[in-house]
Amino acid sequence: MRLIGRDEPFGLLRDAIKQGGLVLLTGESGIGKTTLLDAVLAQARQDGALVTAGSCWSSSGETWPQLLRALPGVPEIAGLGALASSLADIARQQPLVIALDDLDHADSETLEVLGFLARHTRFERVTLLCACPDSPLPSARGRVVPLSGLGLEHVRELMAQVSGEEPDAELAAGIHRRSGGNPFFVEELTRLWQTTGSTTAITPAVRQTVRSWLARLPEPVVRVLSAASVLGREFHCDVLSPLVGDPVPRIQRRLDAALGLLVCDVDGRYSFAHGVVRDTLYEGLDEDEVCRLHAAAVDAYERIPGRAGGRFPSEVAHHAYFAGTALERARVLKYLLAASRDPGRRLAPEERIRHYRRALELVDDPHTRVKVTLDLVHELQLTGATGQAWPMFHEAAALARDLDDPELLARAALTLYRGPGGDGVMLAEAHTRLFGETSGQSAAMDLAGRIAEQIAGLARSKGDDEALGFGLSARHDVIWGLGTAAERERLAGELAAVARRTADAEMEQYAADLRWVALLELGDPTYVDHMNRFVALAESSHGPRASAVAIADRSIVAALTGRFAEAEALLDELRTQPHPAFMAHHLRWALLLQQGRFDELARFHETVAQDYPFPRLIEAITAVQSGDCSVATRYLADRPELPRMLIPLWLRLQAQVAVAANDPELRRQARAELRPYEGLWLVSLYGGDISGPVAIWLATLDAAEGDWDAAVSGFREAQRCADVLGAVPWSLEARTGLAEALLATKDLDAGLALLDEVEREATRIGMPHLVDRVGRIRAAQRKPDAEFRNTGEVWELSLGGLTIHMPDAKGLRDLHTLLSASGEPVPAQRLLSVGPLPGADEVLDETAKASYARRLAELDAVIERATELGEEDRAVAADREREALLDQLRAATGFAGRTRRLNDEAERARKTVTARIRDTLRKLDARHPELARHLRESVVTGASCSYQPKEQLRWRL
Template sequence: MTAALIGRAHPAAALRTELDRAVASHGGLVLVTGEAGIGKTTLVTGLAEDARRRGAWVLAGTCWDSDSAPGYWPWVQVVRALRRALPEEEWARLDTATLSALLGESPGSDGFRLHDAVTTALAAAAHDRPVVVVLDDLHWADAASLRLLEFAARHTWFERLLLVGAYRDVEAEAPGHPLRELVLPLVAKATTVTLTGLAPSEVAELMSRTAGTEPDPALAAEVHLRTGGNPFFVEQTARLWHSGSPVSAVAPGVRDALRRRLSLLPAPVTRLLTDAAVLGREFHRRILAVLAGVPVPEVDQLLARAAAARLVTALGEGRFAFAHDLVREARYAELEPAEVRRRHAAVVHALDAAPDLAPLVFAADRARHAYLAGAEVEPARAVELLVAAARDASARLANDESVGHYRRALERATEPRRRVVLALDLGTVLTRCGDGEEAWRVFEEAVALVRELDDDSLLARAALTLSRTAPTGARLAWTSDLLVAAHERLAGKPAEPLSLDRVTLELAARAAVLARDGEDDQELSFTLWARHDLIWGPGTARERERLTDELAVLARRTGDRENEFFASSLKWVALLEQGDPRYLEQYRSFQGLTAGSGLPFAEFAALLDRSIVSALRGRFAEAHADLDRVEATYGRELGYMVDQVRWSHLLLQGRFDDLAACTARLAAGDHPHPDLLAALTAVRQGDATRTVMGPFSREFAPMWLRYQAQAAALTGDREACSRLLTELTPHSGEWLVALYGCEISGPVDLWAGLLEAALGHQDAAISRLTAAAASADRLRLRPWAAEVRARLAAVLSERNAPGDADRAAALTAVVRAEASELGMPHLAAPPAAPAAVPANEFRRTDEVWTLRFAGREIRVPDAKGLRDLHILLGSPGTEIPAVRLLAPEADTAPTLGGDPVLDETAKSAYRHRLDHLDTRIDEAAALGKDSLAADLDREREALLAELRRAAGLGGRTRRLGDEAERARKAVTARIRDTLRKLADSHPELAKHLNTTVTTGSSCRYAPGADIRWRL
């Protein structure tokens, strides 16, 4: 390390030791801390020079003012340097998609996908030679960058990688600093080198080197006393002293020194630097020229003078930065508050007047100027820029940043309607961030304001927004009441009660009409997306295609890139669902639209769609490779979706061993219906004994329909075959598509053909299967074409009409060749014999149960006791708590014990809300707002119902132990009631269950012999 460092021998030695370790074996994390100007940058610069001389790659990044910098900015610089350093072939071996997205738009996400990609890239580079990463000014870092630094330090301990960070500890570690809780864990893991002031003799040496004149000891001691030995302050003082000024000029602080230094420059330079200070630490010469009202050539001349004075440095491509942030702070501090607001407003107005300059400024930076301009910028314009920044952050998957922009927009907004929409958007992003409690507080405030405004369209928007956040419990009841109230306001009170789905669908349609009438593109986009998602299911693809077309137009008109991508992706899904070959052209259009976007979510969507289409076309190796990349980069943030798509690939390919492991992962995770996946896997293997209870939500309904058709055809259940055939026939020519395109469940005619065959309608079956094969061919979906032809060959062999045997043999040969080429060996093998269906049956179809035992079969209407028995028969020998039987749809049963269902804090919150509602109801009634009073009263009744459910006799708090006892009594009573009724209609079954089923706090079915059931 350079010997020119004054008074830094011990810190330099400590860094050299860490560098030695990194060069020889493994690295670590070093933090260099101290106050502004103490010499941190000089010290780490010396370390970087030493590392380069020893053959290490040095990658550097400098943080920027966090109010305006995009997320991960220091890491963007590091990855840029890494890309320049690495040979092209080595770069290509990395996760270039993720790294290129980082470079293209500087994503601000703090998610695993970017952490892992950057860390892996650094570790890969360290295999060839040591790598030193220097991150300066971490006190200005965004939170996501610090999390990435901690992630990299944790996961590269044994790599030849040294991570070095420098920051102002007096700022970043101070109580109340927003980054303090992220910095302190880094300190615990790091080797920390804290720089303090120079000694008096060292101050004298630095002054001598700076001024070229050796000060006398008394003068050096005075400067040390005044500056505390801060090298930057010493240098500034020494320069002033050398120009003839007394050292006392430093006494008020470094700002006085900077002011004096700047006064030596021409006035146009200092004025220009003041304008630059408003722009931020970094700025573009063209933006500065517009703000200052000076031609660009003149700005170049003035910046050259400032660079010569070492106040600014050129970054290239027209961008400059202050040499030290204290220079910018000093110029910025010279401005009065009113002047600060005026200048920030001038930036906004200048950019509005010159749209061609907008790409030179980050959306977050424009929003910062608008916010700091205060009343100098119209509130509506400030909100518009803040919302644009929030959406830009969302498109970069930087949800934390998006939340901040929405908060500031809500703070600045004055128009009540706009405040409602902002609050709903803020709540939605908070939900996406996992902060459900705060999200619902924001939602409640928005709904309260909606009710005050008495606005029908806003009430619809609020109700639809809340319905899409998957509310549960009291929130579900509250949301349901809100949906009903909004529907009644827009459509009138229905003659008879409607299902909640019907209410929601009609509400979306009415809200769309209002948005069209009001020519409100943003509102129309919201309502059309709501309708798109609400109508999902067979027979709706044509309408969804039209919706995606209109949504794409709206997105382009409003500059909403995110929704443009979504519309393009879901259009190819709608076309494929209709059996329209144009889906492939639309898919390619979507890929082209996302290429080079630089937005992480767009890159993810394009990669996931490519994996799905590759699998559908038989390119399984490519499909799994793309899916591996999605999982490595984004998997943890997408929940079960990656494994769901992988499961679909494996099922189509017939990799049943791998399917078992995949289904187990999904069951252990957050997948809502792993039982449906397990049943679909089993029935595809010819096993119809593993059943599942439906129905399912609309996005899973096509998979449920597919399962029912396969199971009914396999078992030969004529009643089920006829019912399902009636349901499928209107959708002939279509394909079953679930989960918004993440699961393609084959052509409708395939499953209808299997049902026809099971019913003995072989001619009809052959006709339908032939149509299904033709559809698969038109769509170029080779795996499905092979699947259909294998089924068609089996039906032809069974019919055995003249020519059928030859046609079946020819089809079988084609299928085997395709199966071999595509890697689908299960199609080449002879079909497995269906698993024996148990003679005993305990199965529900819609609201009717089929019960068969000891040769007798009956059908009985649905009852809770039958559902309890169904669960017990499905787990013979297993103790099942009565509380789970009481609420089988719950994710987990309550823990037994004496804890109250509602604690005192919760009850207090309920009482507070009830008091507030009582006051609001009285106010509404006094003002004659009867509809508002009615809405508030419905919410009050819902809260009271929740309290009643949590209370025992006399209003005493109900405890979880009480819940267990209630469950024991309820379940025992309804099972016994069911067995009493069965004694008349099926005495053999009733006798068997009476002797094998025990009830109590836990219930159990324990048959003495090996009795199997079709459930």
């Protein structure tokens, strides 16, 4: 087996042998001294040295005779001076290496000889290489090469060598902590894991080694270490002191005597260098002593300021649980619930879940049991463990029914509804029990909102802050969506007040996070104060979940305010945090989009689909923003069913496509759906996406309609909204639109000055796509040779001094698209908004047909279940989706259900577009012959169409 992780000490020993003299290889038992010594001696032989080696485990007086027998010309019985001379004579012929292992077991005679030879051969080519835990020759001049534990990666490599398989990172980290990197311990623990699957047990050989270390220490030191083992791998002397009844200075002196087994950091915190030492000490305590010490630890944390009060609730809960009967049951339950609901210094979701499970072991009151079980269900839902959550939920719901408690039943229904999938199956029952009346045909969201509001109202009247906190947060989650920000801000404010009354740090963090998002959506600049408040709370808690959210929030605001480099650095940091992958991907996409980094976005979209649940939505927005309307048009036509948290993104996309596609009906629809939210910001994903003020999209629609006065007013309002929040990128977008609108109203000086301003600032913060847009707007100000533009009601067409107006027609739209892509081929299918589809493949392959069949079967089941439950809205929605799928299947099949082929679609597109363009040109022949002639000569129709003029014209489009 090759050496692992010992390249540096191997090199040091090899160099030392070349120099000669006394060399001491030191390190604890099992650290690999013998293995390294053997490897170094083998290398010395290959390098031409004469090597003799032995061990000090031999009988007294036998060590040196055994070593000297291997050397030619050295008498066994000789004085020390003669011995040194003989060794020097040999060394003059070839380098001599004398190796002694286990020097700590050497007798005094052996050490005396070694010391003499070290002093009298140090100028010869004689190397005395010895291995021992510590140097037994303090007066001898020698070189010391210490061996320490292996690093994590080398531990993982050694585990793979021992077990024959690559261990996962978590297992390797656990073995590394317990072994301290000691190779012997690593090998023993790895074999134990391989044979038993245990990662906590200790082998007899490891236990024996640890006990031999402890046997060398004074009894008072071992007693202190045993008490420290109860505190865990790391501990502070101020907590340990009450456990052993000794003052801190005396404890520190005793711990210093064991510094080989302990490590002390600069803050005075001690830790066991090997987890197995702590484990061996802990298992040596009897059960009563374990309980006593854990109970004493709880009291110690309670008495020491800053320990149990805020920094270490999880540690206190751990000690309380293992104190057993040494602490009152109610007190233990209090600590467990406090820890499970606290953000914690390092509290991970699995720790919260463990505390909740332990709390359930101790809960006697059935009402409390329902609440704790539902809290555990919610935590399991957050971690994706829905399989574990579901039976526990049913247990809680059944107990709530048995208790005949409408509020508990309502809490159960809301917990289920707020989980993955938004299952509202219990809401009608809970509503009836809570209000004493049936729910009728109310939608699930409305029922959930009323139930949450009622829970909060009842809690206020009873002064029950715990129930009030639940009701407020549930109401917030249920109503979340565009247009509810004012109520959500009020709910978050009340939730923060409850948190402060109850000293609930996690709730206060949660409320601050909700509040800044609601304020931003309202366009309130104080949002930043609440965001900073949340970040401060999250960082002070050191909780991994809160810290990750704080990093994400800071990146969102940095991007919003144009600090792009800072936002990118924070997103890089977020990669190392426990944060949902899809959210991190979305933030990365939004940042790239804001900066117009379309080449990077193309690569991003190629890789993100597997970790992002709505890839087509963001692909469509990227496409339309970069000038490709076809992808976005197809996506809009599919009318995908999106969750409420994404509706603002959908409204943004709809407005962008309406403008890019020059579609009057879609513009009307986009305006109607945006208008109710004037004055607000489009915020999606609970604050994870900020798509600008609603004003900017309404103004963009006005500009597309040619209503330039309304556009000027709208863009000014959008700029005001952005400037109030310090949202520099959106302010630049608004000012660009405003400049374009001013130019259209012939206010050239103001428009051009604004373009200069945008260009400077966009260059400064890093929005090159906006700089390019400014250049295109300037270029368009030159007098065009011809016009072909939609004024909103009619098409205005000009060439050679003649201007005519024509009503809207599809052929005119086709020609406008071709003029906009001068010189570029445009597939006829894109002109039909079907998109470029190649060749003669089937429109639907067998896989697609199977997918349709599966979804239709699912919808049939949904309709049947919803009908049985009286959920008419749900049944109608599912039936609409079913009919839409059937329409798509009919469209994709020919006569008698024969699968249509894509060349059928391409041919249909070619014929339709060609006919539309020819019809428009025939009408132009009578109204504008010169324009008709130019277009007939320049436009090529077919499967791909294009505008290919012999002489380029500057068009105003």
